[in-house]
Amino acid sequence: MNTSTKTILIGSLLLGLGISELLKTNDASKSPQPVAIMPQHDNSFLTAQSRASTSYLNEVEEKPDSSRQSEPEPNKNPIPVSLSKVSHYSKIVYSTVKAKDWQRATENLFFLEDSAQGMNHEINGEKSQLAKLNSKIASLKGTIAVRDRLTAMHYANQITLIAATFVTHFQPRVPLEVTQLNYYGRELEIWTPTGNKAWLHKTANHMRLTWYTVRPSILVRGGIDRAQKFDKLIDRVEVASSAAEYSHLTPPLLQEMDNLEDVFLKTSYTNPSTPAPHFVRTPSSPVVDP
Numbered sequence: 642m643n644t645s646t647k648t649i650l651i652g653s654l655l656l657g658l659g660i661s662e663l664l665k666t667n668d669a670s671k672s673p674q675p676v677a678i679m680p681q682h683d684n685s686f687l688t689a690q691s692r693a694s695t696s697y698l699n700e701v702e703e704k705p706d707s708s709r710q711s712e713p714e715p716n717k718n719p720i721p722v723s724l725s726k727v728s729h730y731s732k733i734v735y736s737t738v739k740a741k742d743w744q745r746a747t748e749n750l751f752f753l754e755d756s757a758q759g760m761n762h763e764i765n766g767e768k769s770q771l772a773k774l775n776s777k778i779a780s781l782k783g784t785i786a787v788r789d790r791l792t793a794m795h796y797a798n799q800i801t802l803i804a805a806t807f808v809t810h811f812q813p814r815v816p817l818e819v820t821q822l823n824y825y826g827r828e829l830e831i832w833t834p835t836g837n838k839a840w841l842h843k844t845a846n847h848m849r850l851t852w853y854t855v856r857p858s859i860l861v862r863g864g865i866d867r868a869q870k871f872d873k874l875i876d877r878v879e880v881a882s883s884a885a886e887y888s889h890l891t892p893p894l895l896q897e898m899d900n901l902e903d904v905f906l907k908t909s910y911t912n913p914s915t916p917a918p919h920f921v922r923t924p925s926s927p928v929v930d931p
Contacts, residue, residue: 719811720808720811720813721759721760721763721764721811722759722763723756723757723758723759723760723762723763723764724756724760724763724764724804724807724808726752726753726756726759727753727756727757727760727774727800727804728801728804728805728808730749730750730752730753730756731753731797731798731800731801731804732797732801733745733749734746734749734750734753734781734785734793734797734800735794735797735798735801735827737749738785738790738793738794738797739790739794739830741790743785743788746785746793747785750778750781750782750785753778753781753800754778754782757774757775757778760774760807761775764807767807767810770803770806770807773803774800774803774804777796777799777800777803778796778800780796781793781796781797781800784796791831791832791834791835794827794830794831795828795831798824798827798828798831801820801823801824802820802821802824805817805820805821805824814905814906815902815905815906816855816858816905818851818854818855819855819898819901819902819905821847821851822848822851822852822855822898822901823895823898825844825845825847825848825851826848826891826894826895826898827895828844829841829844829845829848829887829890829891829894830891830895832844833884833887833888833891834884834888835884836884838882838883838884841881841884841887845878845879845881845887848875848878848894849875849878849879852871852875855901856868856871856872858905859871859901859904862904862905863904864901864904867897867900867901867904870897870900871897871901874890874893874894874897877890878890878894
């Protein structure tokens, strides 16, 4: 390669380098173009958001749902043992007197008296009711001694009812009205043989009014079938006009009353939307003396 050719190549190279530097200078003088930056996830933000969501969910779960019906808490004040025994033995005395088993009736009367004495120590207050209880037990003892069957059954039945009124202070699962229905049913059983129509009608009327009071509680616990069966029996009680009719009605009445107790013992408050009857009457005081 000769000298002139080398000179040309070197000149071209220098010229190219100069143009390149000039272009760089011009680009540097221009304002920079905006660059799109993709947002990145902040781990601390996600953690805080997660905690907030979890806190909210926990708060929702902890809030009570006012539309739900919850079961009442179990009673923290158990029924005194002596009171339970009075109720138990009064029923046994009733059944043994009814069967004319005077020996067993006398034996269980002793246990009944002993249990009543225990109530005098276990239960504070209600002195008048305790005095009434002791008075009825004394009367029961006298009638058993002379084997006055119907009157002894009557006193034993009254003692069961008095015990039930004591039990109401301890929030029993079975309402007092159901026990009252049993009381009236047994009163019909006691006085039917006497043929005392006025007394039988009065007792039947108290039973009907008591049923109207407790019926809504049966319905809301899903005892619709039980209520309908008892409605039919009450309808028959209302139109009964003879001792023979009451005599035929008493066994199924007492049987259904036991079934009504099961509605409260074996079921829960499940159907608050069930409509109550159009009439709700408050029963008058229980019949206690013929």
